[in-house]
Amino acid sequence: MTHNNTSPRVQRFDRFSIAGLGISFVLVIVLAVLPYYVPIGSTRDLTNLFIYIILATSWNLLAGFGGMVSIGQQAYIGLGAYGIVMIAGLAGFNQLLAIPLVAIACGVIALPISYLAFRLTGGYFAVGTWVIAEVFRLVTIRFPELGGGSGISVAPMTGVDRDMRIAIAYWAGLVVTAVVISAVVLIARSKLGLALTAARDEPVAAATSGINVVFAKRVVFMIAGAAAGAAGALIAISTLNVQPTAVYGVQWSAYMIFIVVIGGVGSIEGPIIGAVLFWALQVMLADYGGFYLIGLGILGVMMVLFAPGGIWGLITRRRRVDFFPISYRLDIPMQKDPAKKAATP
């Protein structure tokens, strides 16, 4: 150590992020063996949790880091679900191998879509993505081979019994979740992530300092599309039933937005916390249907107005904590209150 205890230092890893990474590894291992110890119903519920985390994390990448508020990510959820129907159901391809294929296809499809959607900004972008999702739904239901308006069921994997099938969907969900979170962490700390946050906070200044704002946004738009597509594929595999109104429903966007807003927009940890909370409430309050969403809506609006950082923002208000090391911090040990956030990641 060349510096003494009172000199400021810049660091990425601190005890929180080292602990965070350790906890993450342990958690993944625990979650991986969990299906052997919990009832099959819980395994199925947990698969939904993974789907929420994937969706929320990718929506947060789009809106929290990229500043693109989309209410049309259900376009890729639907495409992903129908991708499984086509590749695995109709063409007889292995369902698990189909997930990455479907995700990549959704990412590729998001590229031409981005040229349309990027003509709009702000709120107009939001509704524009919604219209595109509606077009996807309306086109899908015109194909009787895909079940038309009433949906289609996916043939279960052959040679696997029901419990194993549910567990396989769970493991697939766990893997995709880990991949998506890792990808977002890596993006957030990469040059692309810095470019994105710069473009989100001050697009003109970012562009003048040499950032290709549109390119950065386009890449993120495609990644978010791929992640939503993977989530859609997981939905198809775990429910074995794909209905156009369900997979293309705008309620997915409502879920994503509430999860991210309540958990904390613009952080990695926030969407995960939000997803766990959303999922736990949903499991507990499943019988209340509409009231549940009303309550969430009120909570979400309150959060935006009074706690824009969400739950994670409230937790880290006093002390900057990064369980995922995405930013450098300046540590000045002698100062009483170093928690004054320099910048949101």
Place this chain on the structure above:
Amino acid sequence: MFGVMRIVNLAHGALAVLAAYGVLVLVRTGITAPLVALFIVVPLMVALGYVLQRTILQRSLSESPLPSLLVTFGIAIIIENLLLVTQSANQQRFSLGWLDTASLTLPGDIRIGVFPLIVLLFAVLALGTLSLVMRNTQFGRLVRAVSDDPATASLTGANPQHIYGLAAAIAFGLVAVAGFANGVQSGFNPTSGNLLLIFAFEAVIIGGLGSLWGTLLGSIILGVVQTVAAQFDSTLFQLAGHVVFLLFLVFLPNGLIRRRSRQ
């Protein structure tokens, strides 16, 4: 009118449906006929617009569009589910008696429904009044000033928050009328606000952002395309509207009537 605050109100469709249910509740309880009920609901929506703007929407205004989008989307979800829980998911429709089916026959055996004609006239009248007020009155000048630069406008004694509230009140009042007209024409259910919002948005983009008359033109184009498409295949009308909108986005992203640039 939300152009004044430079925000996009994602609850617009839901508010129209809310107003329609307001009328429905009054009619159901046997108090009044639908048209009379409208005259009760519109002032209520106007008041709601002012209060909602001053209390909730005002707080969400910022440099970034994110908070206002999230808040208005949240309000839309709240309204939709509130209606689902209290009013059931059934399709509802108002009846105005003979007016429902009345039509004028023009030479050449062209029939025009009386009710749609009244709605069109009302729309033109409302737009005309609005653009006259915006152009010629002290209130209109205030609104434009606050829209352009709230900080400077407030230096000259204007109260931007009050102006925003009034703008929201007018918008809510008009959206209530729209919700009622849609309720007579096509019927409604708690989730039909989504489609209303999408159609309104498409009309605005086709017509050109920020142009009142462009929006009217955009609505007419959208409506004609949907109706013509429905003649060929009744399931096509939504898709045809969306496709026309996307074509405009590709080839004419600024819409039909481009607003004179401000800066």
